[in-house]
Amino acid sequence: MRFAADHRHVETARGREFAGLARTLFGNVRLDFGGADEEKSAMLSAMLGACRLTRLEADRHVVFGERAAAAPDDPDAIKLILQTEGSASITQGGLHAPVSINALVIYDPCRPYVLTNSTPVRQLLLQLPRQALPQAAVERLAAPFTAHAEHDGMCRILLSLMESTIYEIGHLDAARRSSVGQTMIDLVRTMIGEGPAGQVVNPLDLLLSRIKDFITRNIDRPDLTVAMIARRMGCSVRYIYRAFEAERLTPAGYIWDLRLQRAATKLREADGHSGEISGIAFALGFSSSAHFSRAFRARYAVSPSQWRKAALS
Template identity: 35%
Template sequence: MAASTLLSTDIVTPRDRAPQWCEWVSSHFGGLQSDLYGDTEFDGHMASSQAGDVILTRLEANRHRVVRTASMVRTSDVAYLKIVAPWQGSALVQQQGREACARDGAWVIYDTTGTYQVGNPERVDHLIVMVPKEGVAERGLRFDGAMATRLGASGISRVALETMRNTYLELPNMSAAAAQGAGELIKQLVKLSLMELAGQDTGVSQREALRDRIRAYVQQHLRDPSLSVDAIARALNCSRRHLYNAFGGEGESIAGYIQRLRLQACIRDLQQGGPHARPITDIALSWGFGNPSHFSRVFRDHTGKSPSEFRGS
Protein backbone atom coordinates (compact mmCIF):
# COMPACT_ATOMS: atom_id res chain seq x y z
CA MET A 1 0.00 0.00 0.00
CA ALA A 2 1.37 3.44 -0.94
CA ALA A 3 2.13 5.71 2.01
CA SER A 4 0.14 8.94 2.30
CA THR A 5 0.76 12.35 3.83
CA LEU A 6 -2.31 14.17 5.14
CA LEU A 7 -2.36 17.86 6.07
CA SER A 8 -5.52 19.72 7.15
CA THR A 9 -6.21 23.12 8.66
CA ASP A 10 -9.06 21.50 10.61
CA ILE A 11 -6.53 20.77 13.36
CA VAL A 12 -5.32 24.40 13.46
CA THR A 13 -7.00 27.33 15.22
CA PRO A 14 -8.78 29.65 12.75
CA ARG A 15 -6.35 32.54 13.22
CA ASP A 16 -3.34 30.30 12.54
CA ARG A 17 -4.72 28.50 9.49
CA ALA A 18 -3.50 30.90 6.82
CA PRO A 19 0.15 31.07 7.96
CA GLN A 20 0.22 27.31 8.63
CA TRP A 21 -1.11 26.60 5.15
CA CYS A 22 1.52 28.83 3.55
CA GLU A 23 4.22 26.96 5.48
CA TRP A 24 2.86 23.56 4.43
CA VAL A 25 2.65 24.57 0.76
CA SER A 26 6.23 25.85 0.78
CA SER A 27 7.53 22.69 2.46
CA HIS A 28 5.54 20.16 0.45
CA PHE A 29 6.14 21.68 -2.98
CA GLY A 30 9.80 22.59 -2.52
CA GLY A 31 9.62 26.34 -1.92
CA LEU A 32 6.68 28.56 -2.81
CA GLN A 33 5.29 31.88 -1.66
CA SER A 34 1.54 31.91 -1.02
CA ASP A 35 -1.09 34.59 -0.63
CA LEU A 36 -4.83 34.34 -0.08
CA TYR A 37 -6.08 37.28 -2.18
CA GLY A 38 -6.33 39.27 1.04
CA ASP A 39 -8.80 36.86 2.67
CA THR A 40 -8.56 36.44 6.44
CA GLU A 41 -10.49 33.17 6.71
CA PHE A 42 -9.11 30.00 5.17
CA ASP A 43 -9.39 26.24 5.19
CA GLY A 44 -7.44 23.72 3.18
CA HIS A 45 -6.56 20.03 2.94
CA MET A 46 -3.74 18.15 1.19
CA ALA A 47 -3.41 14.39 0.76
CA SER A 48 -0.25 13.20 -0.97
CA SER A 49 0.98 9.78 -2.14
CA GLN A 50 3.80 8.53 -4.35
CA ALA A 51 3.77 6.27 -7.38
CA GLY A 52 7.46 5.45 -7.54
CA ASP A 53 9.18 8.83 -7.87
CA VAL A 54 6.00 10.56 -9.10
CA ILE A 55 4.26 12.59 -6.37
CA LEU A 56 0.47 12.96 -6.57
CA THR A 57 -1.32 15.41 -4.28
CA ARG A 58 -4.99 16.19 -3.95
CA LEU A 59 -5.40 19.78 -2.79
CA GLU A 60 -8.74 21.17 -1.62
CA ALA A 61 -8.66 24.76 -0.44
CA ASN A 62 -10.12 28.23 -0.53
CA ARG A 63 -8.87 30.60 -3.19
CA HIS A 64 -5.15 31.30 -3.09
CA ARG A 65 -2.11 32.02 -5.25
CA VAL A 66 1.40 30.58 -5.25
CA VAL A 67 4.59 32.05 -6.67
CA ARG A 68 8.00 30.51 -7.25
CA THR A 69 10.68 33.18 -7.34
CA ALA A 70 14.17 33.06 -8.83
CA SER A 71 15.74 32.68 -5.38
CA MET A 72 13.50 29.69 -4.65
CA VAL A 73 14.50 28.08 -7.93
CA ARG A 74 18.19 28.37 -7.02
CA THR A 75 17.70 26.62 -3.67
CA SER A 76 15.64 23.74 -5.06
CA ASP A 77 17.21 20.27 -5.12
CA VAL A 78 14.99 18.22 -7.45
CA ALA A 79 13.84 19.28 -10.92
CA TYR A 80 10.18 18.46 -11.57
CA LEU A 81 7.65 18.99 -14.28
CA LYS A 82 4.53 19.92 -12.37
CA ILE A 83 0.95 19.36 -13.49
CA VAL A 84 -2.26 20.86 -12.13
CA ALA A 85 -5.46 19.04 -13.15
CA PRO A 86 -8.61 20.49 -11.54
CA TRP A 87 -11.59 18.44 -10.48
CA GLN A 88 -13.31 21.64 -9.38
CA GLY A 89 -12.39 25.28 -9.73
CA SER A 90 -9.72 26.65 -12.03
CA ALA A 91 -5.98 27.24 -12.15
CA LEU A 92 -4.28 30.01 -14.10
CA VAL A 93 -0.60 29.19 -14.69
CA GLN A 94 1.93 31.80 -15.82
CA GLN A 95 5.47 30.88 -16.90
CA GLN A 96 7.96 31.96 -19.56
CA GLY A 97 5.71 34.81 -20.70
CA ARG A 98 2.79 32.45 -21.36
CA GLU A 99 -0.37 31.69 -19.40
CA ALA A 100 -2.91 28.90 -19.51
CA CYS A 101 -6.10 28.22 -17.60
CA ALA A 102 -7.32 24.73 -16.73
CA ARG A 103 -10.66 23.49 -15.49
CA ASP A 104 -12.15 20.02 -15.12
CA GLY A 105 -11.18 17.99 -18.19
CA ALA A 106 -7.81 19.66 -18.75
CA TRP A 107 -4.35 19.98 -17.25
CA VAL A 108 -1.54 22.51 -17.41
CA ILE A 109 2.15 21.65 -17.12
CA TYR A 110 4.96 23.88 -15.87
CA ASP A 111 8.62 23.57 -14.88
CA THR A 112 9.83 23.92 -11.28
CA THR A 113 13.31 24.87 -12.50
CA GLY A 114 11.89 28.23 -13.65
CA THR A 115 9.87 30.97 -12.02
CA TYR A 116 6.09 30.68 -12.22
CA GLN A 117 2.81 31.78 -10.70
CA VAL A 118 -0.40 29.81 -10.24
CA GLY A 119 -3.64 31.60 -9.42
CA ASN A 120 -6.62 29.76 -7.95
CA PRO A 121 -9.28 32.50 -7.90
CA GLU A 122 -12.06 30.30 -6.46
CA ARG A 123 -12.31 27.34 -4.11
CA VAL A 124 -10.49 24.44 -5.72
CA ASP A 125 -10.17 20.67 -5.73
CA HIS A 126 -6.98 20.02 -7.71
CA LEU A 127 -4.85 17.02 -8.50
CA ILE A 128 -1.23 18.13 -8.57
CA VAL A 129 1.30 15.74 -10.10
CA MET A 130 5.07 16.19 -9.81
CA VAL A 131 7.06 14.19 -12.38
CA PRO A 132 10.87 14.14 -12.19
CA LYS A 133 12.08 16.13 -15.17
CA GLU A 134 14.80 13.62 -16.01
CA GLY A 135 12.11 10.94 -16.34
CA VAL A 136 10.45 12.84 -19.21
CA ALA A 137 13.13 14.86 -20.97
CA GLU A 138 15.52 12.97 -23.24
CA ARG A 139 18.53 14.10 -25.20
CA GLY A 140 17.37 15.98 -28.28
CA LEU A 141 13.85 16.57 -26.94
CA ARG A 142 13.04 20.11 -25.79
CA PHE A 143 9.72 20.91 -24.15
CA ASP A 144 10.36 24.50 -23.06
CA GLY A 145 7.73 25.80 -25.45
CA ALA A 146 5.11 23.51 -23.94
CA MET A 147 5.25 24.99 -20.44
CA ALA A 148 2.17 26.90 -19.29
CA THR A 149 0.13 25.10 -21.93
CA ARG A 150 -3.27 23.48 -21.52
CA LEU A 151 -3.63 19.80 -22.43
CA GLY A 152 -6.07 16.98 -21.82
CA ALA A 153 -8.92 17.79 -24.19
CA SER A 154 -8.25 14.86 -26.52
CA GLY A 155 -5.66 12.36 -27.73
CA ILE A 156 -2.90 10.97 -25.58
CA SER A 157 -3.07 13.92 -23.17
CA ARG A 158 -6.65 12.90 -22.35
CA VAL A 159 -5.44 9.37 -21.64
CA ALA A 160 -2.71 10.86 -19.43
CA LEU A 161 -5.29 12.89 -17.47
CA GLU A 162 -7.48 9.88 -16.74
CA THR A 163 -4.44 7.78 -15.84
CA MET A 164 -3.17 10.38 -13.35
CA ARG A 165 -6.58 10.68 -11.73
CA ASN A 166 -7.21 6.96 -11.52
CA THR A 167 -3.72 6.30 -10.23
CA TYR A 168 -4.20 8.76 -7.38
CA LEU A 169 -7.57 7.28 -6.44
CA GLU A 170 -6.31 3.69 -6.54
CA LEU A 171 -2.92 4.17 -4.88
CA PRO A 172 -4.23 3.12 -1.44
CA ASN A 173 -5.03 -0.29 -2.96
CA MET A 174 -1.71 -0.77 -4.78
CA SER A 175 1.41 -2.60 -3.76
CA ALA A 176 4.70 -0.70 -3.86
CA ALA A 177 5.65 -2.48 -7.08
CA ALA A 178 2.32 -1.67 -8.72
CA ALA A 179 2.57 1.97 -7.62
CA GLN A 180 6.03 2.25 -9.12
CA GLY A 181 4.77 0.82 -12.39
CA ALA A 182 1.90 3.31 -12.39
CA GLY A 183 4.40 6.12 -11.91
CA GLU A 184 6.46 4.94 -14.87
CA LEU A 185 3.29 4.86 -16.98
CA ILE A 186 2.44 8.44 -15.96
CA LYS A 187 5.92 9.62 -16.98
CA GLN A 188 5.61 7.91 -20.36
CA LEU A 189 2.15 9.37 -21.01
CA VAL A 190 3.29 12.87 -20.04
CA LYS A 191 6.24 12.57 -22.43
CA LEU A 192 3.99 11.35 -25.25
CA SER A 193 1.55 14.21 -24.56
CA LEU A 194 4.33 16.77 -24.86
CA MET A 195 5.62 15.16 -28.04
CA GLU A 196 2.13 15.23 -29.52
CA LEU A 197 1.74 18.86 -28.49
CA ALA A 198 5.00 19.77 -30.22
CA GLY A 199 3.58 18.54 -33.52
CA GLN A 200 0.03 19.80 -33.16
CA ASP A 201 -1.73 21.97 -35.70
CA THR A 202 -0.74 25.63 -35.45
CA GLY A 203 -4.32 26.83 -35.85
CA VAL A 204 -5.45 24.80 -32.85
CA SER A 205 -2.62 26.05 -30.65
CA GLN A 206 -3.30 29.67 -31.61
CA ARG A 207 -7.00 29.28 -30.82
CA GLU A 208 -6.24 27.76 -27.43
CA ALA A 209 -3.71 30.50 -26.69
CA LEU A 210 -6.31 33.18 -27.46
CA ARG A 211 -8.86 31.38 -25.30
CA ASP A 212 -6.42 31.40 -22.39
CA ARG A 213 -5.70 35.10 -22.95
CA ILE A 214 -9.45 35.80 -22.84
CA ARG A 215 -9.81 33.96 -19.55
CA ALA A 216 -6.79 35.70 -18.06
CA TYR A 217 -8.09 39.14 -19.08
CA VAL A 218 -11.52 38.39 -17.61
CA GLN A 219 -9.97 37.21 -14.32
CA GLN A 220 -7.89 40.39 -14.05
CA HIS A 221 -10.76 42.77 -14.88
CA LEU A 222 -13.72 40.96 -13.33
CA ARG A 223 -14.56 43.87 -11.00
CA ASP A 224 -14.67 46.37 -13.88
CA PRO A 225 -18.32 47.07 -14.80
CA SER A 226 -17.24 48.00 -18.34
CA LEU A 227 -15.86 44.50 -18.98
CA SER A 228 -17.47 43.22 -22.18
CA VAL A 229 -16.72 41.36 -25.38
CA ASP A 230 -15.94 44.67 -27.10
CA ALA A 231 -13.58 45.71 -24.30
CA ILE A 232 -11.77 42.38 -24.46
CA ALA A 233 -11.48 42.61 -28.25
CA ARG A 234 -9.91 46.07 -27.99
CA ALA A 235 -7.51 45.00 -25.22
CA LEU A 236 -6.38 41.85 -27.06
CA ASN A 237 -6.30 43.62 -30.44
CA CYS A 238 -8.57 41.17 -32.24
CA SER A 239 -12.09 41.07 -33.66
CA ARG A 240 -15.25 39.93 -31.88
CA ARG A 241 -15.44 37.09 -34.40
CA HIS A 242 -12.01 35.83 -33.38
CA LEU A 243 -13.06 35.94 -29.72
CA TYR A 244 -16.22 33.97 -30.40
CA ASN A 245 -14.32 31.40 -32.48
CA ALA A 246 -11.68 30.97 -29.79
CA PHE A 247 -14.32 30.43 -27.11
CA GLY A 248 -16.38 28.04 -29.23
CA GLY A 249 -16.87 24.61 -27.74
CA GLU A 250 -16.58 25.85 -24.14
CA GLY A 251 -20.27 25.28 -23.45
CA GLU A 252 -20.93 28.94 -22.61
CA SER A 253 -20.49 32.35 -24.21
CA ILE A 254 -17.88 34.87 -23.12
CA ALA A 255 -20.62 36.98 -21.55
CA GLY A 256 -21.93 33.90 -19.76
CA TYR A 257 -18.41 33.12 -18.52
CA ILE A 258 -18.03 36.64 -17.12
CA GLN A 259 -21.42 36.47 -15.40
CA ARG A 260 -20.70 33.05 -13.89
CA LEU A 261 -17.39 34.18 -12.41
CA ARG A 262 -19.00 37.31 -10.99
CA LEU A 263 -21.82 35.31 -9.43
CA GLN A 264 -19.34 32.85 -7.90
CA ALA A 265 -17.42 35.76 -6.40
CA CYS A 266 -20.61 37.30 -4.98
CA ILE A 267 -21.64 33.94 -3.53
CA ARG A 268 -18.30 33.65 -1.72
CA ASP A 269 -18.69 37.14 -0.27
CA LEU A 270 -22.30 36.53 0.77
CA GLN A 271 -21.20 33.44 2.66
CA GLN A 272 -18.98 35.62 4.84
CA GLY A 273 -21.50 36.46 7.59
CA GLY A 274 -21.07 37.97 11.03
CA PRO A 275 -21.18 41.57 12.28
CA HIS A 276 -18.82 42.80 9.55
CA ALA A 277 -20.83 41.37 6.65
CA ARG A 278 -20.96 43.78 3.72
CA PRO A 279 -24.28 45.04 2.31
CA ILE A 280 -25.56 43.01 -0.63
CA THR A 281 -25.56 45.99 -2.98
CA ASP A 282 -21.94 46.78 -2.13
CA ILE A 283 -20.93 43.22 -2.94
CA ALA A 284 -22.77 43.27 -6.27
CA LEU A 285 -21.26 46.60 -7.30
CA SER A 286 -17.77 45.54 -6.24
CA TRP A 287 -17.93 42.59 -8.66
CA GLY A 288 -19.02 44.57 -11.68
CA PHE A 289 -22.81 44.32 -11.47
CA GLY A 290 -23.87 47.88 -12.25
CA ASN A 291 -27.59 47.33 -11.65
CA PRO A 292 -28.76 45.81 -8.32
CA SER A 293 -32.07 44.70 -9.84
CA HIS A 294 -30.29 42.87 -12.65
CA PHE A 295 -27.96 41.28 -10.10
CA SER A 296 -30.90 40.02 -8.00
CA ARG A 297 -32.59 38.58 -11.09
CA VAL A 298 -29.56 36.66 -12.40
CA PHE A 299 -28.64 35.58 -8.86
CA ARG A 300 -32.07 34.00 -8.39
CA ASP A 301 -31.81 32.33 -11.81
CA HIS A 302 -28.43 30.87 -10.79
CA THR A 303 -29.19 29.80 -7.20
CA GLY A 304 -32.97 29.61 -6.95
CA LYS A 305 -32.90 32.20 -4.15
CA SER A 306 -32.67 35.96 -3.84
CA PRO A 307 -29.38 37.31 -2.45
CA SER A 308 -31.00 38.07 0.92
CA GLU A 309 -32.59 34.60 1.07
CA PHE A 310 -29.25 33.02 0.22
CA ARG A 311 -27.44 34.99 2.93
CA GLY A 312 -30.05 34.00 5.51
CA SER A 313 -30.06 30.29 4.64
Protein backbone atom coordinates (compact mmCIF):
# COMPACT_ATOMS: atom_id res chain seq x y z
CA MET A 1 0.00 0.00 0.00
CA ARG A 2 1.04 3.66 -0.34
CA PHE A 3 0.67 6.79 1.72
CA ALA A 4 -1.53 9.49 0.21
CA ALA A 5 -0.71 13.08 -0.76
CA ASP A 6 2.93 14.06 -0.11
CA HIS A 7 3.79 10.49 0.95
CA ARG A 8 3.11 8.99 -2.49
CA HIS A 9 6.78 8.10 -2.91
CA VAL A 10 6.71 5.84 0.19
CA GLU A 11 5.66 2.19 0.01
CA THR A 12 4.78 0.08 3.04
CA ALA A 13 3.81 -3.50 3.85
CA ARG A 14 2.97 -5.47 6.97
CA GLY A 15 2.46 -9.10 7.87
CA ARG A 16 1.63 -11.34 4.93
CA GLU A 17 2.24 -8.48 2.48
CA PHE A 18 5.87 -8.23 3.58
CA ALA A 19 7.30 -11.06 1.44
CA GLY A 20 5.41 -9.89 -1.65
CA LEU A 21 6.73 -6.34 -1.42
CA ALA A 22 10.24 -7.72 -0.77
CA ARG A 23 10.09 -9.66 -4.06
CA THR A 24 8.77 -6.57 -5.90
CA LEU A 25 11.49 -4.29 -4.56
CA PHE A 26 14.44 -6.65 -4.29
CA GLY A 27 13.88 -9.10 -7.15
CA ASN A 28 15.51 -12.49 -6.82
CA VAL A 29 14.69 -13.30 -3.19
CA ARG A 30 12.80 -16.02 -1.35
CA LEU A 31 11.91 -15.57 2.33
CA ASP A 32 11.56 -18.50 4.72
CA PHE A 33 10.12 -17.68 8.15
CA GLY A 34 10.04 -21.31 9.26
CA GLY A 35 8.21 -21.36 12.59
CA ALA A 36 8.64 -17.63 13.20
CA ASP A 37 5.78 -15.12 13.17
CA GLU A 38 5.54 -13.49 9.75
CA GLU A 39 2.80 -11.18 11.05
CA LYS A 40 5.44 -9.24 13.01
CA SER A 41 7.00 -8.07 9.75
CA ALA A 42 6.87 -4.45 8.58
CA MET A 43 8.56 -2.56 5.76
CA LEU A 44 8.80 1.07 4.64
CA SER A 45 10.60 1.92 1.39
CA ALA A 46 11.23 5.06 -0.67
CA MET A 47 13.17 6.10 -3.77
CA LEU A 48 15.99 8.61 -3.31
CA GLY A 49 16.62 9.61 -6.89
CA ALA A 50 18.40 6.60 -8.37
CA CYS A 51 18.64 4.83 -4.98
CA ARG A 52 16.07 3.05 -2.84
CA LEU A 53 16.18 3.13 0.96
CA THR A 54 14.15 0.60 2.94
CA ARG A 55 13.53 0.10 6.64
CA LEU A 56 12.35 -3.34 7.70
CA GLU A 57 11.68 -5.23 10.87
CA ALA A 58 10.82 -8.89 11.05
CA ASP A 59 10.93 -12.00 13.18
CA ARG A 60 13.78 -14.42 12.52
CA HIS A 61 13.89 -15.61 8.90
CA VAL A 62 16.21 -16.59 6.08
CA VAL A 63 16.53 -14.78 2.75
CA PHE A 64 17.68 -16.83 -0.23
CA GLY A 65 19.10 -15.04 -3.25
CA GLU A 66 19.25 -18.08 -5.47
CA ARG A 67 19.77 -16.90 -9.06
CA ALA A 68 23.25 -16.14 -10.32
CA ALA A 69 21.83 -13.41 -12.59
CA ALA A 70 18.91 -11.09 -12.19
CA ALA A 71 15.71 -11.76 -14.09
CA PRO A 72 14.76 -9.13 -16.72
CA ASP A 73 12.30 -7.42 -14.37
CA ASP A 74 14.56 -7.46 -11.30
CA PRO A 75 16.19 -4.20 -10.12
CA ASP A 76 19.84 -4.17 -11.22
CA ALA A 77 21.20 -2.84 -7.96
CA ILE A 78 23.96 -3.37 -5.45
CA LYS A 79 22.67 -3.80 -1.89
CA LEU A 80 23.89 -2.43 1.40
CA ILE A 81 22.59 -3.58 4.80
CA LEU A 82 22.78 -1.66 8.06
CA GLN A 83 21.75 -3.70 11.10
CA THR A 84 20.17 -1.65 13.88
CA GLU A 85 18.82 -4.49 16.03
CA GLY A 86 19.25 -8.25 16.18
CA SER A 87 21.74 -10.78 14.86
CA ALA A 88 22.29 -11.81 11.24
CA SER A 89 24.93 -13.15 8.87
CA ILE A 90 25.41 -13.41 5.12
CA THR A 91 27.07 -16.22 3.17
CA GLN A 92 28.24 -15.51 -0.38
CA GLY A 93 31.15 -16.47 -2.61
CA GLY A 94 32.31 -19.07 -0.11
CA LEU A 95 32.65 -16.47 2.65
CA HIS A 96 30.57 -16.01 5.80
CA ALA A 97 30.25 -12.46 7.21
CA PRO A 98 28.34 -11.27 10.29
CA VAL A 99 25.84 -8.45 9.82
CA SER A 100 26.54 -6.64 13.06
CA ILE A 101 25.10 -3.53 14.68
CA ASN A 102 26.76 -0.27 13.58
CA ALA A 103 28.38 -1.96 10.59
CA LEU A 104 27.57 -1.89 6.88
CA VAL A 105 27.64 -4.92 4.61
CA ILE A 106 27.69 -4.31 0.84
CA TYR A 107 27.01 -7.19 -1.56
CA ASP A 108 26.01 -8.01 -5.13
CA PRO A 109 22.57 -9.71 -5.06
CA CYS A 110 23.08 -11.12 -8.57
CA ARG A 111 25.55 -13.57 -7.02
CA PRO A 112 23.88 -16.38 -5.01
CA TYR A 113 23.72 -15.62 -1.29
CA VAL A 114 21.97 -16.59 1.94
CA LEU A 115 21.09 -13.95 4.54
CA THR A 116 20.28 -15.59 7.87
CA ASN A 117 18.44 -13.47 10.42
CA SER A 118 18.83 -15.68 13.47
CA THR A 119 16.87 -13.35 15.77
CA PRO A 120 14.17 -10.72 15.25
CA VAL A 121 15.86 -7.90 13.36
CA ARG A 122 15.60 -4.26 12.35
CA GLN A 123 17.57 -3.26 9.29
CA LEU A 124 18.07 -0.45 6.82
CA LEU A 125 18.67 -1.59 3.25
CA LEU A 126 20.09 0.65 0.52
CA GLN A 127 19.93 -0.29 -3.16
CA LEU A 128 22.06 1.70 -5.58
CA PRO A 129 22.33 1.25 -9.35
CA ARG A 130 25.09 -1.09 -10.45
CA GLN A 131 26.21 1.42 -13.10
CA ALA A 132 26.76 4.03 -10.38
CA LEU A 133 29.81 2.06 -9.19
CA PRO A 134 33.10 1.53 -11.06
CA GLN A 135 33.30 -1.87 -12.74
CA ALA A 136 36.39 -2.73 -10.69
CA ALA A 137 34.45 -2.07 -7.49
CA VAL A 138 31.56 -4.29 -8.61
CA GLU A 139 34.01 -7.07 -9.44
CA ARG A 140 35.41 -6.85 -5.91
CA LEU A 141 31.93 -7.65 -4.60
CA ALA A 142 32.29 -11.33 -5.45
CA ALA A 143 32.12 -11.58 -1.65
CA PRO A 144 30.50 -9.20 0.86
CA PHE A 145 32.33 -5.98 1.79
CA THR A 146 32.08 -4.92 5.44
CA ALA A 147 32.84 -1.57 7.11
CA HIS A 148 32.51 -0.68 10.80
CA ALA A 149 31.44 2.74 12.04
CA GLU A 150 33.82 2.70 15.00
CA HIS A 151 36.82 2.34 12.66
CA ASP A 152 35.70 4.09 9.48
CA GLY A 153 34.60 7.75 9.40
CA MET A 154 32.98 7.30 5.98
CA CYS A 155 30.91 4.40 7.29
CA ARG A 156 29.84 6.46 10.30
CA ILE A 157 28.64 9.29 8.04
CA LEU A 158 26.71 6.95 5.75
CA LEU A 159 25.16 5.14 8.70
CA SER A 160 23.97 8.43 10.18
CA LEU A 161 22.68 9.65 6.82
CA MET A 162 20.62 6.50 6.26
CA GLU A 163 19.09 6.67 9.73
CA SER A 164 18.24 10.38 9.58
CA THR A 165 16.86 10.11 6.03
CA ILE A 166 14.44 7.28 6.79
CA TYR A 167 13.30 9.23 9.86
CA GLU A 168 12.52 12.32 7.75
CA ILE A 169 11.47 10.60 4.52
CA GLY A 170 7.86 11.79 4.61
CA HIS A 171 9.00 15.43 4.71
CA LEU A 172 11.57 15.40 1.89
CA ASP A 173 10.66 16.68 -1.55
CA ALA A 174 11.86 15.04 -4.76
CA ALA A 175 14.89 17.31 -5.18
CA ARG A 176 16.04 16.70 -1.61
CA ARG A 177 15.56 12.91 -1.94
CA SER A 178 17.59 12.89 -5.15
CA SER A 179 20.38 14.92 -3.54
CA VAL A 180 20.55 12.58 -0.54
CA GLY A 181 20.61 9.56 -2.84
CA GLN A 182 23.56 10.96 -4.80
CA THR A 183 25.43 11.65 -1.56
CA MET A 184 24.91 8.02 -0.54
CA ILE A 185 26.26 6.86 -3.92
CA ASP A 186 29.35 9.05 -3.47
CA LEU A 187 29.95 7.66 0.01
CA VAL A 188 29.63 4.04 -1.12
CA ARG A 189 31.93 4.63 -4.10
CA THR A 190 34.57 6.04 -1.81
CA MET A 191 34.20 3.32 0.81
CA ILE A 192 34.85 0.56 -1.70
CA GLY A 193 37.72 2.27 -3.41
CA GLU A 194 36.79 5.09 -5.75
CA GLY A 195 34.97 8.39 -5.40
CA PRO A 196 33.07 10.33 -8.08
CA ALA A 197 34.97 10.58 -11.37
CA GLY A 198 37.83 8.61 -9.84
CA GLN A 199 38.50 11.24 -7.17
CA VAL A 200 39.08 10.57 -3.50
CA VAL A 201 36.23 12.01 -1.45
CA ASN A 202 36.98 13.65 1.87
CA PRO A 203 34.41 12.41 4.39
CA LEU A 204 34.56 15.76 6.17
CA ASP A 205 33.50 17.52 2.95
CA LEU A 206 30.46 15.27 2.70
CA LEU A 207 29.69 15.79 6.38
CA LEU A 208 29.97 19.57 5.96
CA SER A 209 27.55 19.46 3.03
CA ARG A 210 25.07 17.52 5.18
CA ILE A 211 25.51 19.93 8.11
CA LYS A 212 24.93 23.00 5.96
CA ASP A 213 21.84 21.48 4.42
CA PHE A 214 20.48 20.59 7.86
CA ILE A 215 21.19 24.09 9.18
CA THR A 216 19.48 25.70 6.18
CA ARG A 217 16.35 23.61 6.70
CA ASN A 218 16.26 24.30 10.45
CA ILE A 219 17.61 27.85 10.69
CA ASP A 220 14.40 29.11 12.35
CA ARG A 221 14.69 26.63 15.24
CA PRO A 222 15.75 28.30 18.53
CA ASP A 223 17.31 24.99 19.69
CA LEU A 224 19.66 24.79 16.71
CA THR A 225 22.94 24.20 18.55
CA VAL A 226 26.17 22.41 17.70
CA ALA A 227 25.26 19.66 20.18
CA MET A 228 21.88 19.13 18.52
CA ILE A 229 23.46 19.04 15.05
CA ALA A 230 26.03 16.48 16.24
CA ARG A 231 23.24 14.24 17.55
CA ARG A 232 21.38 14.40 14.24
CA MET A 233 24.55 13.77 12.22
CA GLY A 234 25.48 10.82 14.42
CA CYS A 235 28.93 12.14 15.29
CA SER A 236 30.75 14.05 18.03
CA VAL A 237 30.71 17.82 18.54
CA ARG A 238 34.45 17.79 17.81
CA TYR A 239 33.77 16.21 14.41
CA ILE A 240 31.31 19.03 13.60
CA TYR A 241 34.01 21.60 14.37
CA ARG A 242 36.54 19.69 12.25
CA ALA A 243 34.17 19.77 9.28
CA PHE A 244 34.19 23.61 9.36
CA GLU A 245 37.96 23.99 9.86
CA ALA A 246 38.82 24.00 6.14
CA GLU A 247 36.57 27.05 5.64
CA ARG A 248 37.98 28.75 8.74
CA LEU A 249 34.52 28.96 10.24
CA THR A 250 32.93 27.81 13.45
CA PRO A 251 29.53 26.10 13.34
CA ALA A 252 28.00 28.85 15.49
CA GLY A 253 29.49 31.54 13.27
CA TYR A 254 27.99 29.87 10.20
CA ILE A 255 24.56 29.60 11.86
CA TRP A 256 24.46 33.25 12.94
CA ASP A 257 25.71 34.49 9.58
CA LEU A 258 23.03 32.47 7.80
CA ARG A 259 20.42 33.88 10.20
CA LEU A 260 21.56 37.40 9.39
CA GLN A 261 21.33 36.67 5.66
CA ARG A 262 17.81 35.33 6.18
CA ALA A 263 16.94 38.42 8.26
CA ALA A 264 18.24 40.75 5.53
CA THR A 265 16.01 39.02 2.99
CA LYS A 266 12.98 39.21 5.27
CA LEU A 267 13.59 42.90 5.98
CA ARG A 268 13.38 43.70 2.27
CA GLU A 269 9.86 42.29 2.35
CA ALA A 270 8.84 43.87 5.68
CA ASP A 271 7.27 47.23 6.48
CA GLY A 272 10.26 48.11 8.61
CA HIS A 273 8.45 49.24 11.77
CA SER A 274 10.04 48.27 15.08
CA GLY A 275 7.48 45.59 15.94
CA GLU A 276 8.01 43.72 12.71
CA ILE A 277 11.79 44.01 12.92
CA SER A 278 11.65 42.57 16.45
CA GLY A 279 9.44 39.75 15.21
CA ILE A 280 11.99 38.84 12.54
CA ALA A 281 14.77 38.89 15.12
CA PHE A 282 12.98 36.62 17.57
CA ALA A 283 11.80 34.25 14.81
CA LEU A 284 15.41 33.69 13.79
CA GLY A 285 16.67 32.95 17.28
CA PHE A 286 18.08 36.30 18.41
CA SER A 287 17.66 36.83 22.13
CA SER A 288 16.69 40.52 21.89
CA SER A 289 16.24 43.40 19.47
CA ALA A 290 19.49 44.89 20.75
CA HIS A 291 21.36 41.64 20.10
CA PHE A 292 19.92 41.50 16.59
CA SER A 293 20.73 45.15 15.87
CA ARG A 294 24.35 44.81 17.00
CA ALA A 295 24.91 41.65 14.98
CA PHE A 296 23.18 43.08 11.91
CA ARG A 297 25.21 46.30 12.02
CA ALA A 298 28.45 44.31 12.41
CA ARG A 299 27.55 42.24 9.33
CA TYR A 300 26.05 44.93 7.06
CA ALA A 301 27.41 48.21 8.53
CA VAL A 302 23.87 49.62 8.86
CA SER A 303 20.99 49.08 11.29
CA PRO A 304 18.06 46.82 10.36
CA SER A 305 15.77 49.84 9.87
CA GLN A 306 18.36 51.60 7.68
CA TRP A 307 18.69 48.44 5.61
CA ARG A 308 14.95 48.36 5.10
CA LYS A 309 14.82 52.03 4.09
CA ALA A 310 17.66 51.50 1.59
CA ALA A 311 15.77 48.58 0.06
CA LEU A 312 12.73 50.83 -0.50
CA SER A 313 14.66 53.70 -2.07
